[in-house]
Amino acid sequence: MDKIFAQIEKVVQRFDELNELISDPDVISNSDRYTKYLKELAEITPVVNDYQNYQKIRKQIEEDRELLSDKEMAPLVKDELSDLETRERNLQEKIKIALMPKDPNDDKNIIMEIRGAAGGDEANLFAGDLLNMYSRYAQSQGWDFQIVDHTEGEAGGFKEVVANISGSKVYSKLKFESGTHRVQRVPVTETQGRIHTSTATVAVMPEYEDVNTDDLIDPKDVREDVYRSSGAGGQHINKTSSAVRLVHIPTGIKVEMQDQRSQQQNRAKAWQILRSRIYDHFAQENRQQYDQDRRTKIGTGDRSERIRTYNFPQNRVTDHRINLTLNKLDKVIDGDLEEIIDALIIADQTKRLEEMI
Template identity: 55%
Template sequence: MAEIILPEDKLDAILSRHGQVQRDLESAAGPAEIIALSREAAQLGPVVEAIGAYRRIVQELADARVILEDGSLDEEMRALAQQEKADLEEKRDRLAQDIRVALLPRDMADDKSVILEVRAGTGGDEAALFAGDLFRMYARYAELRGWKVEISSESEGTAGGYKEVIAEIHGEGAYARLKFESGVHRVQRVPNTEASGRIHTSAATVAVLPLAEEVDVSINEADLRIDTMRAGGAGGQHVNKTESAVRITHIPSGVVVVVQDERSQHKNRARAMSILRTRLFDLERQRLDSLRAADRKAQLGSGDRSERIRTYNFPQGRVTDHRINLTLYKLEAVIEGGALDELIAALITDHQARLLAGEDE
C-alpha cells in the first residue's frame, strides 16, 4: 500500500478550528450557540486525537530511520528496528486513512434524529404486511442501538401490517446510519393465503428524513393554514366526538401534514409542526444538494423512491442490496434488526470509497 500523504495545512486548520471552538464555548451567550459549538467540538474531537496520534507516529518513524542508519547496529538490533519501522508504517497508514475519511465532506444532517416513513406499494395485503415487517425491522434496530421510536401516524392494512406508518426515531447519528434505507424495498415470498405455494412479489417504499429542530427551519405562522377535524379509524367513541386531528398546510411550498395519533389537539399540532419542519428542512437540503452536485446519480443513497434498492427473498433466505451487489444469506437476522447493520456498514463504506475515489481523480 502506497503511503497516504495528508495535506498538513488542512490538518493545521482543523487543530486551529478545534481550539477556537473550545474558546468560543467558554464565552457562548445562549443555548442555541452552546448546542451548535458543542456538536462541532464533538465532531472535531476524534479527528484531533487521530491527527495527534498520526503526527506522533510520523516522528517515531523519523527516529526509527535514524537508528537504522547507525552503522554500528548488530544484526539482531537492526532486525528489531526494521520490524518496529514496519509496524509504525502500518499504524501510520491506518490512521492516515481514518483521517482522510474524516476529512470527507459531511452531510450536515448526519447527527440528527430522523422521521421514518414506510408505505405499502404494489401487492395489496401482502405489501401492507411487508411494510409492517420493514417498520418492525427498523424499530428493533433502533432499540438495539438505544434509540427511541415514537409513531406519529399509522394506517393499518386490512390483513395486518401498514398501508402507511410514520415515526420519529430519536438518537444521535440516526440519520447517518439510516439515510441509505430510502427507496423501494421488494419482497419475494409465499403468502399465507396462497394454497398453491406460488411466490408473490410485492413492494414497499421507505423514506428517511433528518428530523429538523426549531433552530434549523424558520416558519412564518402567516404561511400556515391549520385545520382541525375528527380523527378517523379505530379509537372508540372518543375520536368520533373530539376534533383532535390536525392538518397543517404550508402555503408557499404546498406541503401538507396530517397528525391524528394523539388524543390531545395540542400534542397533534406540536407533532405536525415537527414533521412539517423536517419536510421543509429536507426540501432545502435537496435544493442545496442539486446545486452542489450536477450528477445526483454519482451519490449513493440519493433517496430516489423510484429506485429499487433491496430484495428480501424468503424462499432462499437471502437479502440482496442492488446498489452494492451485496447478498447476505441471513434474511431472518436482518428482518429481526440484528444483522441490518451489516448492510448499513457496507453501504457507508462503499459511499466513503466513492467519495475518496472522486477526490483522487
C-alpha cells in the same frame, strides 16, 4: 496527502487557539462561550492526537529506514518497520475520515415514512414487517421509536405509517434506508405456494424541530382542517373533531394526523412532520430538482426499482447499491441491521475519500 496535511494543520492551529481561549478569564466568566469552546475542543482533540501519533510514527519510520543500510541492525528493525508502516496507513485513513465534511443532519432525529407500494395487500404486510424491523433496531440502539400516524391495510400491515425516531446519531445511521425495498416470498394469501414480488418505499427525513418555521413557512400559506378521527383516539372517535390536516399551499405538501389523543397533540405532531417535509423540499435548488431527487430517493415503488431485496425462501438479503449479500434474513428482519448499515457507511466514506484526494 498534501490536501489532507493542509487541512490538519488548520485543525491543529485551531486546537492551540482553543486551548488559549479556555484559559482566558473573560471566556471562563462567560459560561455560553466557555461551553461552546470546550465542545469544539472535544470534537477536534481526537484527530489532533491521531495526527501527533502519526508524526511520531513517521519520524520513527525514517530512523528505521536509515538503519536498514546497517547489516547488523537491519534484521532487528525490519519487523518493527513493517508494524510501523501498517500503523501509519491506518492512521492516515482515520485522519482522512475525521476531516471529511460532516453532514449537518447526522445528529438529528428523524421522521420515517413507510408505504406499501406494488403488490397490494402483500405490499402493505411487508410495510408492517419493515416497521417492526426498524422498531427492533431502534430498541437495540437505545432510541425512542414512536408511531405518529398510520393507515392500516385491509389485510393487515400498513398502507402508510409515519414514525418519529429520536436518539443519538439517528439520521447518520438510517439515512441510507430511503428507497424501494423489495420482498420475494410466498404470501399468506397464496394457496398454490407461488413466490410473489412486492415492494414498500421508505423515506427518511431529518427532524427540524429546533428551527423557527416562521423563517421559512408563512402561517398564512398553511391551511388547517379539523375532522373526526377514524382510527385512533379510543372514546374520542366520532365524538370530537380531534384529527388535524395541514396543507402547505405553495408546495402542496400535506400532513394528516389523528393518532394522538387530542386536537392539540395532533396539531403539534402534524407541524413537526410538516416542518421536516418542507425543509426537505427547500433543501433542493428548485421544485424540479426536488421532485427528481425524491423519486431517486424513494422511487416509484415499482418492482424493478430497489435498493434492497429480502428473499425469504432463501433467507437472503441483498443491498444492491454496494453488492452486499447476507444469508441471514431472519436476523435482519428481526432488527439485526448493524452489518448492513456499517457497510453502507463505509462505502459512503470510501466514495467521499476518493473525491477528497
